[in-house]
Amino acid sequence: MSTSTIIYRPFLKTDATHNRSGVTITTDAPVDNNGQGAFFSPTDLAATSLASCMLTVMGIYADQNQLELGEIDCSLTKVMAANPRRISEIHIEANWKTKLQDKEIEKLKKVAYTCPVANSLHPDIKQVINFNITRL
Template sequence: MPTIKSSYQGNLRTRAEHLQSGEQIITDAPVDNNGKGEAFSPTDLVAGALGSCMVTIMGIIAEREGLHLEGLAWEITKVMQANPRKIQEIIVDMNWEKPIKDDKLLQKLKNAAKTCPVALSLHPDIKQTVNFNF
């Protein structure tokens, strides 16, 4: 059974619907690639998926350990390469105001982030830089 149903809207825009929830995402080509840049680009979604996946898996581990990650925030920087045009690097800066004093738990969370399904699915040529600021 399909997970996502998508359609081309014209003018370098697509619409995707998550069939289980009905939620929709629109993408536009970025300005530097003939688009309007009015929505996430497909490569923005890849970069965003990496951060979301990392934090989701960290959340699973944290909750098992009795830690709640509410308030954890992150910023994504996507670096593109030309010829061929592709993602060169994704930088994830995680910020949390609550320091984790348990070094073993902190290492578990870092390992969980770096081995999330999206991180493991990306081509090894895409550099993944993760900064844990907590």
């Protein structure tokens, strides 16, 4: 079974349906590239996938090791470059409230930095990730 089905819709939008679940995501071209910016752009989704993947693998590791991850939220900024137009940088500020000890935190950060999306992005894309730790 294919992963998704993507349909182009005027004007500069797509509907991407996850075939297994039937969930649909709509994309739009960004305002600075002829779109309305009404939805995530494809490059927004690529950048956002990095933070989502980091949190997912951290959760998997925590579950497998009976660790209470705590609360994490991320703020993400995508930086675009021209000639060629591409993502040049992804900045992530992760705010993490946790009871974990330093050794566990460092292991989880390593897991995050090496998530599948991080390993799949072109090495020219600068990944700037900052964890702001608050002890519970």
